[in-house]
Amino acid sequence: MKKIGLDAGHGLYTAGKQTPDGIKEWSLNDDVCDRIAAILSKYDCEIIRTDNNEGNIxxxxxxxxxxxxxAGVDTxxxxxxxxxxxxxxxxxxxxxxxxRTPTEKDERLASLIYDRLVQYTGLKGRGIKRANFAVINQNKVPxxxxxxxxxxxxxDYKIITSEAGKQGYARAVAEGLIEFLSLKEKPQTPDVPLPQNPDVIYQVWENVKDKWLPNVVNDTDYAGNFKNAVCAVYANLTSGNIYYKVHVPSSKGKPARWLPEVKNREDYAGxxxxxxxxxxxxxxxxKTICYAAHEKKSGRWLPPVTGYSEADRINxxxxxxxxxxxxxxxxxV
Ligand SMILES: [Zn+2]
Known part of the structure:
Protein backbone atom coordinates (compact mmCIF):
# COMPACT_ATOMS: atom_id res chain seq x y z
CA MET A 1 0.00 0.00 0.00
CA LYS A 2 1.46 3.33 -1.08
CA LYS A 3 1.72 6.10 1.54
CA ILE A 4 1.26 9.73 0.62
CA GLY A 5 2.34 12.63 2.82
CA LEU A 6 -0.12 15.50 2.42
CA ASP A 7 0.35 18.89 3.94
CA ALA A 8 -1.94 21.89 4.29
CA GLY A 9 0.56 24.72 4.52
CA HIS A 10 0.72 26.95 7.62
CA GLY A 11 -1.80 26.99 10.49
CA LEU A 12 -5.09 28.68 11.12
CA TYR A 13 -3.50 31.36 13.26
CA THR A 14 -0.43 31.99 11.12
CA ALA A 15 0.01 35.73 10.82
CA GLY A 16 -0.36 37.29 7.40
CA LYS A 17 -1.35 34.23 5.40
CA GLN A 18 -4.90 35.10 4.37
CA THR A 19 -7.13 36.65 1.74
CA PRO A 20 -7.63 40.40 2.06
CA ASP A 21 -11.12 39.66 3.41
CA GLY A 22 -9.78 37.34 6.09
CA ILE A 23 -9.99 33.72 4.85
CA LYS A 24 -6.96 31.98 6.32
CA GLU A 25 -4.62 30.26 3.90
CA TRP A 26 -4.61 27.12 6.04
CA SER A 27 -8.41 26.84 5.68
CA LEU A 28 -8.17 26.94 1.90
CA ASN A 29 -5.25 24.50 1.92
CA ASP A 30 -7.06 22.19 4.34
CA ASP A 31 -10.19 22.16 2.19
CA VAL A 32 -8.16 21.10 -0.84
CA CYS A 33 -6.31 18.44 1.19
CA ASP A 34 -9.62 16.98 2.39
CA ARG A 35 -10.85 16.82 -1.19
CA ILE A 36 -7.64 15.13 -2.32
CA ALA A 37 -8.01 12.57 0.47
CA ALA A 38 -11.64 11.98 -0.52
CA ILE A 39 -10.69 11.28 -4.15
CA LEU A 40 -7.80 9.04 -3.10
CA SER A 41 -9.93 7.13 -0.60
CA LYS A 42 -11.08 5.02 -3.55
CA TYR A 43 -7.47 4.01 -4.28
CA ASP A 44 -5.01 1.64 -2.65
CA CYS A 45 -3.11 4.27 -0.70
CA GLU A 46 -2.86 5.78 2.75
CA ILE A 47 -2.77 9.52 3.42
CA ILE A 48 -0.57 10.89 6.16
CA ARG A 49 -1.31 14.53 7.03
CA THR A 50 1.68 16.44 8.34
CA ASP A 51 -0.12 19.63 9.36
CA ASN A 52 -2.23 19.90 12.50
CA ASN A 53 -5.69 18.69 11.56
CA GLU A 54 -7.44 21.42 13.52
CA GLY A 55 -5.15 24.06 12.09
CA ASN A 56 -4.65 25.37 15.61
CA ILE A 57 -0.96 24.54 15.66
CA ALA A 71 6.10 7.61 8.29
CA GLY A 72 7.97 6.23 5.29
CA VAL A 73 5.82 7.93 2.69
CA ASP A 74 6.34 7.22 -1.00
CA THR A 75 5.78 10.83 -1.94
CA ARG A 100 16.64 23.51 -6.11
CA THR A 101 18.28 20.15 -6.78
CA PRO A 102 15.31 18.10 -7.95
CA THR A 103 15.52 14.40 -8.64
CA GLU A 104 14.00 13.02 -11.81
CA LYS A 105 11.06 11.83 -9.73
CA ASP A 106 10.54 15.28 -8.20
CA GLU A 107 10.32 16.73 -11.70
CA ARG A 108 8.00 14.05 -12.99
CA LEU A 109 5.64 14.46 -10.05
CA ALA A 110 5.70 18.24 -10.48
CA SER A 111 4.78 18.08 -14.14
CA LEU A 112 2.05 15.45 -13.63
CA ILE A 113 0.37 17.80 -11.15
CA TYR A 114 1.19 21.09 -12.85
CA ASP A 115 -0.34 20.33 -16.24
CA ARG A 116 -3.59 19.29 -14.61
CA LEU A 117 -3.57 22.21 -12.19
CA VAL A 118 -3.55 24.69 -15.08
CA GLN A 119 -6.17 22.71 -16.95
CA TYR A 120 -8.60 22.02 -14.08
CA THR A 121 -8.47 25.42 -12.36
CA GLY A 122 -8.36 27.43 -15.57
CA LEU A 123 -5.76 29.67 -13.93
CA LYS A 124 -2.68 30.95 -15.70
CA GLY A 125 0.32 28.62 -15.58
CA ARG A 126 3.30 30.38 -14.04
CA GLY A 127 5.50 27.33 -14.53
CA ILE A 128 7.27 24.57 -12.63
CA LYS A 129 9.80 26.31 -10.41
CA ARG A 130 12.61 25.49 -8.04
CA ALA A 131 13.03 26.91 -4.54
CA ASN A 132 14.47 25.66 -1.30
CA PHE A 133 11.19 25.51 0.58
CA ALA A 134 11.98 23.63 3.77
CA VAL A 135 9.12 21.10 3.53
CA ILE A 136 10.36 19.74 0.20
CA ASN A 137 14.06 20.37 0.63
CA GLN A 138 15.22 16.76 0.84
CA ASN A 139 15.96 14.18 -1.81
CA LYS A 140 14.88 10.98 -0.08
CA VAL A 141 11.23 11.23 -1.03
CA PRO A 142 9.78 12.76 -4.21
CA ASP A 156 -7.93 34.20 -8.67
CA TYR A 157 -9.85 34.73 -5.41
CA LYS A 158 -13.15 33.99 -7.11
CA ILE A 159 -11.82 30.71 -8.44
CA ILE A 160 -9.94 29.45 -5.39
CA THR A 161 -12.92 30.07 -3.12
CA SER A 162 -15.37 28.41 -5.54
CA GLU A 163 -16.52 24.80 -5.43
CA ALA A 164 -15.24 24.19 -8.97
CA GLY A 165 -11.90 25.82 -8.23
CA LYS A 166 -11.27 23.86 -5.03
CA GLN A 167 -12.30 20.60 -6.64
CA GLY A 168 -10.15 21.36 -9.69
CA TYR A 169 -7.10 21.92 -7.50
CA ALA A 170 -7.80 18.69 -5.60
CA ARG A 171 -8.37 16.65 -8.77
CA ALA A 172 -5.14 17.92 -10.29
CA VAL A 173 -3.09 16.80 -7.30
CA ALA A 174 -4.98 13.53 -6.77
CA GLU A 175 -4.78 12.49 -10.41
CA GLY A 176 -1.13 13.50 -10.57
CA LEU A 177 -0.46 11.25 -7.59
CA ILE A 178 -2.52 8.40 -9.04
CA GLU A 179 -0.43 8.46 -12.19
CA PHE A 180 2.88 9.05 -10.40
CA LEU A 181 2.37 6.16 -7.97
CA SER A 182 0.38 3.96 -10.39
CA LEU A 183 -2.39 3.73 -7.78
CA LYS A 184 -5.11 1.19 -8.38
CA GLU A 185 -8.76 1.63 -7.59
CA LYS A 186 -9.89 -0.41 -4.61
CA PRO A 187 -12.40 -3.12 -5.46
CA GLN A 188 -15.86 -1.72 -4.96
CA THR A 189 -17.85 -3.25 -2.16
CA PRO A 190 -21.31 -3.62 -3.63
CA ASP A 191 -24.13 -2.04 -1.69
CA VAL A 192 -25.98 -5.12 -0.54
CA PRO A 193 -29.29 -4.05 0.93
CA LEU A 194 -29.76 -5.26 4.48
CA PRO A 195 -32.01 -8.28 4.43
CA GLN A 196 -35.45 -7.38 5.69
CA ASN A 197 -36.97 -9.05 8.68
CA PRO A 198 -39.68 -11.56 7.82
CA ASP A 199 -43.18 -10.74 9.00
CA VAL A 200 -44.78 -12.68 11.82
CA ILE A 201 -48.43 -13.48 11.18
CA TYR A 202 -50.35 -14.77 14.19
CA GLN A 203 -53.72 -15.10 15.80
CA VAL A 204 -55.21 -16.40 19.03
CA TRP A 205 -58.27 -18.29 20.08
CA GLU A 206 -60.05 -16.67 23.02
CA ASN A 207 -62.46 -18.25 25.44
CA VAL A 208 -65.33 -15.75 25.62
CA LYS A 209 -66.23 -15.50 21.97
CA ASP A 210 -64.88 -19.05 21.64
CA LYS A 211 -63.25 -18.42 18.30
CA TRP A 212 -60.09 -17.58 16.41
CA LEU A 213 -59.54 -13.86 16.24
CA PRO A 214 -58.25 -12.29 13.00
CA ASN A 215 -54.57 -12.56 12.12
CA VAL A 216 -52.31 -9.67 13.01
CA VAL A 217 -48.85 -8.85 11.63
CA ASN A 218 -45.82 -8.02 13.76
CA ASP A 219 -46.39 -5.34 16.37
CA THR A 220 -48.71 -3.22 14.23
CA ASP A 221 -51.42 -4.71 16.45
CA TYR A 222 -51.70 -7.37 19.12
CA ALA A 223 -53.64 -10.62 19.01
CA GLY A 224 -56.33 -10.90 21.67
CA ASN A 225 -59.23 -9.16 23.34
CA PHE A 226 -58.38 -7.72 26.72
CA LYS A 227 -60.30 -9.49 29.51
CA ASN A 228 -60.88 -12.58 27.35
CA ALA A 229 -58.33 -15.30 28.08
CA VAL A 230 -56.20 -16.68 25.26
CA CYS A 231 -56.39 -20.46 24.87
CA ALA A 232 -54.44 -21.18 21.69
CA VAL A 233 -52.01 -19.60 19.25
CA TYR A 234 -51.36 -19.97 15.52
CA ALA A 235 -48.29 -18.34 13.94
CA ASN A 236 -46.16 -18.37 10.82
CA LEU A 237 -43.44 -16.29 9.16
CA THR A 238 -43.25 -14.93 5.64
CA SER A 239 -39.86 -16.68 5.45
CA GLY A 240 -38.29 -19.20 7.79
CA ASN A 241 -39.94 -21.33 10.45
CA ILE A 242 -41.39 -20.39 13.81
CA TYR A 243 -41.68 -22.88 16.69
CA TYR A 244 -43.74 -22.23 19.78
CA LYS A 245 -45.52 -23.65 22.77
CA VAL A 246 -47.88 -22.50 25.47
CA HIS A 247 -48.15 -23.19 29.18
CA VAL A 248 -51.39 -24.07 30.94
CA PRO A 249 -52.12 -23.83 34.65
CA SER A 250 -53.29 -26.91 36.53
CA SER A 251 -56.91 -27.78 35.94
CA LYS A 252 -59.22 -30.73 36.29
CA GLY A 253 -56.63 -32.71 38.17
CA LYS A 254 -53.93 -32.16 35.52
CA PRO A 255 -50.78 -30.38 36.58
CA ALA A 256 -49.60 -27.09 35.18
CA ARG A 257 -47.40 -27.85 32.19
CA TRP A 258 -45.95 -26.82 28.84
CA LEU A 259 -47.95 -28.27 25.95
CA PRO A 260 -46.07 -29.78 22.98
CA GLU A 261 -44.14 -27.49 20.68
CA VAL A 262 -45.70 -26.81 17.27
CA LYS A 263 -44.17 -25.54 14.04
CA ASN A 264 -45.76 -22.83 11.87
CA ARG A 265 -49.42 -23.74 11.26
CA GLU A 266 -48.95 -27.49 11.18
CA ASP A 267 -50.94 -27.36 14.42
CA TYR A 268 -51.86 -24.72 16.93
CA ALA A 269 -50.35 -24.50 20.40
CA GLY A 270 -52.91 -24.85 23.18
CA LYS A 287 -33.12 -12.51 13.31
CA THR A 288 -34.18 -11.92 16.87
CA ILE A 289 -37.78 -12.71 17.59
CA CYS A 290 -39.33 -10.71 20.39
CA TYR A 291 -42.65 -11.34 22.07
CA ALA A 292 -44.75 -10.05 24.93
CA ALA A 293 -47.78 -11.24 26.87
CA HIS A 294 -50.60 -9.15 28.30
CA GLU A 295 -51.87 -10.22 31.71
CA LYS A 296 -55.62 -10.44 32.00
CA LYS A 297 -55.85 -9.72 35.70
CA SER A 298 -53.36 -6.85 36.05
CA GLY A 299 -54.27 -5.43 32.64
CA ARG A 300 -50.63 -4.78 31.76
CA TRP A 301 -48.09 -5.85 29.17
CA LEU A 302 -45.26 -7.87 30.65
CA PRO A 303 -41.75 -6.95 29.48
CA PRO A 304 -40.98 -8.35 26.01
CA VAL A 305 -38.63 -11.34 25.92
CA THR A 306 -36.44 -12.91 23.25
CA GLY A 307 -35.44 -16.30 24.66
CA TYR A 308 -36.88 -19.79 24.49
CA SER A 309 -36.29 -21.73 27.67
CA GLU A 310 -38.56 -23.26 30.28
CA ALA A 311 -35.79 -22.72 32.83
CA ASP A 312 -35.29 -19.03 32.20
CA ARG A 313 -38.02 -17.16 34.07
CA ILE A 314 -36.73 -13.76 32.98
CA ASN A 315 -36.14 -14.10 29.23
CA VAL A 333 -36.24 -6.70 16.21
ZN1 LIG B 1 1.59 29.14 1.75
Whole structure:
Protein backbone atom coordinates (compact mmCIF):
# COMPACT_ATOMS: atom_id res chain seq x y z
CA MET A 1 0.00 0.00 0.00
CA LYS A 2 1.46 3.33 -1.08
CA LYS A 3 1.72 6.10 1.54
CA ILE A 4 1.26 9.73 0.62
CA GLY A 5 2.34 12.63 2.82
CA LEU A 6 -0.12 15.50 2.42
CA ASP A 7 0.35 18.89 3.94
CA ALA A 8 -1.94 21.89 4.29
CA GLY A 9 0.56 24.72 4.52
CA HIS A 10 0.72 26.95 7.62
CA GLY A 11 -1.80 26.99 10.49
CA LEU A 12 -5.09 28.68 11.12
CA TYR A 13 -3.50 31.36 13.26
CA THR A 14 -0.43 31.99 11.12
CA ALA A 15 0.01 35.73 10.82
CA GLY A 16 -0.36 37.29 7.40
CA LYS A 17 -1.35 34.23 5.40
CA GLN A 18 -4.90 35.10 4.37
CA THR A 19 -7.13 36.65 1.74
CA PRO A 20 -7.63 40.40 2.06
CA ASP A 21 -11.12 39.66 3.41
CA GLY A 22 -9.78 37.34 6.09
CA ILE A 23 -9.99 33.72 4.85
CA LYS A 24 -6.96 31.98 6.32
CA GLU A 25 -4.62 30.26 3.90
CA TRP A 26 -4.61 27.12 6.04
CA SER A 27 -8.41 26.84 5.68
CA LEU A 28 -8.17 26.94 1.90
CA ASN A 29 -5.25 24.50 1.92
CA ASP A 30 -7.06 22.19 4.34
CA ASP A 31 -10.19 22.16 2.19
CA VAL A 32 -8.16 21.10 -0.84
CA CYS A 33 -6.31 18.44 1.19
CA ASP A 34 -9.62 16.98 2.39
CA ARG A 35 -10.85 16.82 -1.19
CA ILE A 36 -7.64 15.13 -2.32
CA ALA A 37 -8.01 12.57 0.47
CA ALA A 38 -11.64 11.98 -0.52
CA ILE A 39 -10.69 11.28 -4.15
CA LEU A 40 -7.80 9.04 -3.10
CA SER A 41 -9.93 7.13 -0.60
CA LYS A 42 -11.08 5.02 -3.55
CA TYR A 43 -7.47 4.01 -4.28
CA ASP A 44 -5.01 1.64 -2.65
CA CYS A 45 -3.11 4.27 -0.70
CA GLU A 46 -2.86 5.78 2.75
CA ILE A 47 -2.77 9.52 3.42
CA ILE A 48 -0.57 10.89 6.16
CA ARG A 49 -1.31 14.53 7.03
CA THR A 50 1.68 16.44 8.34
CA ASP A 51 -0.12 19.63 9.36
CA ASN A 52 -2.23 19.90 12.50
CA ASN A 53 -5.69 18.69 11.56
CA GLU A 54 -7.44 21.42 13.52
CA GLY A 55 -5.15 24.06 12.09
CA ASN A 56 -4.65 25.37 15.61
CA ILE A 57 -0.96 24.54 15.66
CA UNK A 58 1.27 25.77 12.86
CA UNK A 59 3.49 22.69 12.81
CA UNK A 60 7.10 23.66 12.21
CA UNK A 61 8.51 22.95 8.79
CA UNK A 62 11.14 20.59 10.19
CA UNK A 63 8.53 18.64 12.16
CA UNK A 64 6.49 18.19 8.97
CA UNK A 65 9.54 16.83 7.13
CA UNK A 66 10.42 14.58 10.07
CA UNK A 67 6.83 13.33 10.19
CA UNK A 68 6.66 12.23 6.58
CA UNK A 69 10.15 10.79 6.50
CA UNK A 70 9.44 8.83 9.68
CA ALA A 71 6.10 7.61 8.29
CA GLY A 72 7.97 6.23 5.29
CA VAL A 73 5.82 7.93 2.69
CA ASP A 74 6.34 7.22 -1.00
CA THR A 75 5.78 10.83 -1.94
CA UNK A 76 4.88 14.18 -0.41
CA UNK A 77 2.79 17.13 -1.57
CA UNK A 78 2.39 20.43 0.23
CA UNK A 79 -0.73 22.43 -0.62
CA UNK A 80 -0.55 26.22 -0.61
CA UNK A 81 -2.20 29.32 -1.97
CA UNK A 82 -0.13 32.26 -3.00
CA UNK A 83 -0.14 35.90 -1.93
CA UNK A 84 1.46 38.94 -3.49
CA UNK A 85 0.83 42.20 -1.64
CA UNK A 86 -1.86 41.12 0.81
CA UNK A 87 -4.17 43.78 -0.62
CA UNK A 88 -6.36 43.17 -3.66
CA UNK A 89 -4.19 43.10 -6.80
CA UNK A 90 -3.95 41.54 -10.23
CA UNK A 91 -1.52 38.72 -9.43
CA UNK A 92 -2.65 35.46 -10.98
CA UNK A 93 -1.66 31.90 -11.68
CA UNK A 94 -0.53 28.56 -10.33
CA UNK A 95 2.93 27.12 -9.72
CA UNK A 96 4.42 23.80 -8.67
CA UNK A 97 7.77 23.80 -6.91
CA UNK A 98 10.53 21.26 -6.54
CA UNK A 99 13.60 21.94 -4.45
CA ARG A 100 16.64 23.51 -6.11
CA THR A 101 18.28 20.15 -6.78
CA PRO A 102 15.31 18.10 -7.95
CA THR A 103 15.52 14.40 -8.64
CA GLU A 104 14.00 13.02 -11.81
CA LYS A 105 11.06 11.83 -9.73
CA ASP A 106 10.54 15.28 -8.20
CA GLU A 107 10.32 16.73 -11.70
CA ARG A 108 8.00 14.05 -12.99
CA LEU A 109 5.64 14.46 -10.05
CA ALA A 110 5.70 18.24 -10.48
CA SER A 111 4.78 18.08 -14.14
CA LEU A 112 2.05 15.45 -13.63
CA ILE A 113 0.37 17.80 -11.15
CA TYR A 114 1.19 21.09 -12.85
CA ASP A 115 -0.34 20.33 -16.24
CA ARG A 116 -3.59 19.29 -14.61
CA LEU A 117 -3.57 22.21 -12.19
CA VAL A 118 -3.55 24.69 -15.08
CA GLN A 119 -6.17 22.71 -16.95
CA TYR A 120 -8.60 22.02 -14.08
CA THR A 121 -8.47 25.42 -12.36
CA GLY A 122 -8.36 27.43 -15.57
CA LEU A 123 -5.76 29.67 -13.93
CA LYS A 124 -2.68 30.95 -15.70
CA GLY A 125 0.32 28.62 -15.58
CA ARG A 126 3.30 30.38 -14.04
CA GLY A 127 5.50 27.33 -14.53
CA ILE A 128 7.27 24.57 -12.63
CA LYS A 129 9.80 26.31 -10.41
CA ARG A 130 12.61 25.49 -8.04
CA ALA A 131 13.03 26.91 -4.54
CA ASN A 132 14.47 25.66 -1.30
CA PHE A 133 11.19 25.51 0.58
CA ALA A 134 11.98 23.63 3.77
CA VAL A 135 9.12 21.10 3.53
CA ILE A 136 10.36 19.74 0.20
CA ASN A 137 14.06 20.37 0.63
CA GLN A 138 15.22 16.76 0.84
CA ASN A 139 15.96 14.18 -1.81
CA LYS A 140 14.88 10.98 -0.08
CA VAL A 141 11.23 11.23 -1.03
CA PRO A 142 9.78 12.76 -4.21
CA UNK A 143 8.18 15.98 -2.97
CA UNK A 144 6.57 19.07 -4.45
CA UNK A 145 4.87 22.20 -3.18
CA UNK A 146 1.85 23.56 -5.04
CA UNK A 147 0.69 27.16 -5.15
CA UNK A 148 -2.91 27.04 -6.35
CA UNK A 149 -3.57 30.69 -7.17
CA UNK A 150 -3.33 34.08 -5.47
CA UNK A 151 -5.49 34.70 -2.41
CA UNK A 152 -5.12 38.44 -2.92
CA UNK A 153 -5.55 38.27 -6.70
CA UNK A 154 -9.01 39.65 -7.43
CA UNK A 155 -9.72 37.19 -10.25
CA ASP A 156 -7.93 34.20 -8.67
CA TYR A 157 -9.85 34.73 -5.41
CA LYS A 158 -13.15 33.99 -7.11
CA ILE A 159 -11.82 30.71 -8.44
CA ILE A 160 -9.94 29.45 -5.39
CA THR A 161 -12.92 30.07 -3.12
CA SER A 162 -15.37 28.41 -5.54
CA GLU A 163 -16.52 24.80 -5.43
CA ALA A 164 -15.24 24.19 -8.97
CA GLY A 165 -11.90 25.82 -8.23
CA LYS A 166 -11.27 23.86 -5.03
CA GLN A 167 -12.30 20.60 -6.64
CA GLY A 168 -10.15 21.36 -9.69
CA TYR A 169 -7.10 21.92 -7.50
CA ALA A 170 -7.80 18.69 -5.60
CA ARG A 171 -8.37 16.65 -8.77
CA ALA A 172 -5.14 17.92 -10.29
CA VAL A 173 -3.09 16.80 -7.30
CA ALA A 174 -4.98 13.53 -6.77
CA GLU A 175 -4.78 12.49 -10.41
CA GLY A 176 -1.13 13.50 -10.57
CA LEU A 177 -0.46 11.25 -7.59
CA ILE A 178 -2.52 8.40 -9.04
CA GLU A 179 -0.43 8.46 -12.19
CA PHE A 180 2.88 9.05 -10.40
CA LEU A 181 2.37 6.16 -7.97
CA SER A 182 0.38 3.96 -10.39
CA LEU A 183 -2.39 3.73 -7.78
CA LYS A 184 -5.11 1.19 -8.38
CA GLU A 185 -8.76 1.63 -7.59
CA LYS A 186 -9.89 -0.41 -4.61
CA PRO A 187 -12.40 -3.12 -5.46
CA GLN A 188 -15.86 -1.72 -4.96
CA THR A 189 -17.85 -3.25 -2.16
CA PRO A 190 -21.31 -3.62 -3.63
CA ASP A 191 -24.13 -2.04 -1.69
CA VAL A 192 -25.98 -5.12 -0.54
CA PRO A 193 -29.29 -4.05 0.93
CA LEU A 194 -29.76 -5.26 4.48
CA PRO A 195 -32.01 -8.28 4.43
CA GLN A 196 -35.45 -7.38 5.69
CA ASN A 197 -36.97 -9.05 8.68
CA PRO A 198 -39.68 -11.56 7.82
CA ASP A 199 -43.18 -10.74 9.00
CA VAL A 200 -44.78 -12.68 11.82
CA ILE A 201 -48.43 -13.48 11.18
CA TYR A 202 -50.35 -14.77 14.19
CA GLN A 203 -53.72 -15.10 15.80
CA VAL A 204 -55.21 -16.40 19.03
CA TRP A 205 -58.27 -18.29 20.08
CA GLU A 206 -60.05 -16.67 23.02
CA ASN A 207 -62.46 -18.25 25.44
CA VAL A 208 -65.33 -15.75 25.62
CA LYS A 209 -66.23 -15.50 21.97
CA ASP A 210 -64.88 -19.05 21.64
CA LYS A 211 -63.25 -18.42 18.30
CA TRP A 212 -60.09 -17.58 16.41
CA LEU A 213 -59.54 -13.86 16.24
CA PRO A 214 -58.25 -12.29 13.00
CA ASN A 215 -54.57 -12.56 12.12
CA VAL A 216 -52.31 -9.67 13.01
CA VAL A 217 -48.85 -8.85 11.63
CA ASN A 218 -45.82 -8.02 13.76
CA ASP A 219 -46.39 -5.34 16.37
CA THR A 220 -48.71 -3.22 14.23
CA ASP A 221 -51.42 -4.71 16.45
CA TYR A 222 -51.70 -7.37 19.12
CA ALA A 223 -53.64 -10.62 19.01
CA GLY A 224 -56.33 -10.90 21.67
CA ASN A 225 -59.23 -9.16 23.34
CA PHE A 226 -58.38 -7.72 26.72
CA LYS A 227 -60.30 -9.49 29.51
CA ASN A 228 -60.88 -12.58 27.35
CA ALA A 229 -58.33 -15.30 28.08
CA VAL A 230 -56.20 -16.68 25.26
CA CYS A 231 -56.39 -20.46 24.87
CA ALA A 232 -54.44 -21.18 21.69
CA VAL A 233 -52.01 -19.60 19.25
CA TYR A 234 -51.36 -19.97 15.52
CA ALA A 235 -48.29 -18.34 13.94
CA ASN A 236 -46.16 -18.37 10.82
CA LEU A 237 -43.44 -16.29 9.16
CA THR A 238 -43.25 -14.93 5.64
CA SER A 239 -39.86 -16.68 5.45
CA GLY A 240 -38.29 -19.20 7.79
CA ASN A 241 -39.94 -21.33 10.45
CA ILE A 242 -41.39 -20.39 13.81
CA TYR A 243 -41.68 -22.88 16.69
CA TYR A 244 -43.74 -22.23 19.78
CA LYS A 245 -45.52 -23.65 22.77
CA VAL A 246 -47.88 -22.50 25.47
CA HIS A 247 -48.15 -23.19 29.18
CA VAL A 248 -51.39 -24.07 30.94
CA PRO A 249 -52.12 -23.83 34.65
CA SER A 250 -53.29 -26.91 36.53
CA SER A 251 -56.91 -27.78 35.94
CA LYS A 252 -59.22 -30.73 36.29
CA GLY A 253 -56.63 -32.71 38.17
CA LYS A 254 -53.93 -32.16 35.52
CA PRO A 255 -50.78 -30.38 36.58
CA ALA A 256 -49.60 -27.09 35.18
CA ARG A 257 -47.40 -27.85 32.19
CA TRP A 258 -45.95 -26.82 28.84
CA LEU A 259 -47.95 -28.27 25.95
CA PRO A 260 -46.07 -29.78 22.98
CA GLU A 261 -44.14 -27.49 20.68
CA VAL A 262 -45.70 -26.81 17.27
CA LYS A 263 -44.17 -25.54 14.04
CA ASN A 264 -45.76 -22.83 11.87
CA ARG A 265 -49.42 -23.74 11.26
CA GLU A 266 -48.95 -27.49 11.18
CA ASP A 267 -50.94 -27.36 14.42
CA TYR A 268 -51.86 -24.72 16.93
CA ALA A 269 -50.35 -24.50 20.40
CA GLY A 270 -52.91 -24.85 23.18
CA UNK A 271 -56.20 -26.49 24.00
CA UNK A 272 -59.35 -24.75 22.86
CA UNK A 273 -61.28 -23.73 25.98
CA UNK A 274 -58.30 -23.88 28.34
CA UNK A 275 -56.71 -20.48 29.16
CA UNK A 276 -52.91 -20.24 28.98
CA UNK A 277 -50.56 -18.38 31.30
CA UNK A 278 -47.29 -18.34 29.29
CA UNK A 279 -45.96 -18.60 25.72
CA UNK A 280 -42.60 -19.01 24.08
CA UNK A 281 -41.46 -18.55 20.48
CA UNK A 282 -38.29 -19.26 18.53
CA UNK A 283 -37.41 -19.21 14.85
CA UNK A 284 -34.75 -20.72 12.59
CA UNK A 285 -33.93 -17.31 11.09
CA UNK A 286 -30.84 -15.30 12.04
CA LYS A 287 -33.12 -12.51 13.31
CA THR A 288 -34.18 -11.92 16.87
CA ILE A 289 -37.78 -12.71 17.59
CA CYS A 290 -39.33 -10.71 20.39
CA TYR A 291 -42.65 -11.34 22.07
CA ALA A 292 -44.75 -10.05 24.93
CA ALA A 293 -47.78 -11.24 26.87
CA HIS A 294 -50.60 -9.15 28.30
CA GLU A 295 -51.87 -10.22 31.71
CA LYS A 296 -55.62 -10.44 32.00
CA LYS A 297 -55.85 -9.72 35.70
CA SER A 298 -53.36 -6.85 36.05
CA GLY A 299 -54.27 -5.43 32.64
CA ARG A 300 -50.63 -4.78 31.76
CA TRP A 301 -48.09 -5.85 29.17
CA LEU A 302 -45.26 -7.87 30.65
CA PRO A 303 -41.75 -6.95 29.48
CA PRO A 304 -40.98 -8.35 26.01
CA VAL A 305 -38.63 -11.34 25.92
CA THR A 306 -36.44 -12.91 23.25
CA GLY A 307 -35.44 -16.30 24.66
CA TYR A 308 -36.88 -19.79 24.49
CA SER A 309 -36.29 -21.73 27.67
CA GLU A 310 -38.56 -23.26 30.28
CA ALA A 311 -35.79 -22.72 32.83
CA ASP A 312 -35.29 -19.03 32.20
CA ARG A 313 -38.02 -17.16 34.07
CA ILE A 314 -36.73 -13.76 32.98
CA ASN A 315 -36.14 -14.10 29.23
CA UNK A 316 -37.15 -17.68 28.42
CA UNK A 317 -40.90 -17.19 28.05
CA UNK A 318 -43.58 -14.51 28.35
CA UNK A 319 -46.09 -14.84 31.16
CA UNK A 320 -46.40 -15.54 34.87
CA UNK A 321 -47.55 -19.00 35.86
CA UNK A 322 -51.02 -18.89 37.36
CA UNK A 323 -52.00 -15.61 35.69
CA UNK A 324 -53.99 -15.88 32.48
CA UNK A 325 -52.92 -14.10 29.31
CA UNK A 326 -55.46 -12.14 27.26
CA UNK A 327 -53.21 -10.88 24.41
CA UNK A 328 -49.81 -11.41 22.79
CA UNK A 329 -47.53 -9.47 20.49
CA UNK A 330 -44.79 -11.05 18.33
CA UNK A 331 -42.31 -9.23 16.14
CA UNK A 332 -38.70 -9.23 14.91
CA VAL A 333 -36.24 -6.70 16.21
ZN1 LIG B 1 1.59 29.14 1.75
Missing amino acids: DESLSSRVNAYIK FVSIHHNAFTGNWNNATGVEVYTD AVLCEGGFMDGSS NLGQPIDAVMFRTDTD GYAGNFGREIDAIKIYF
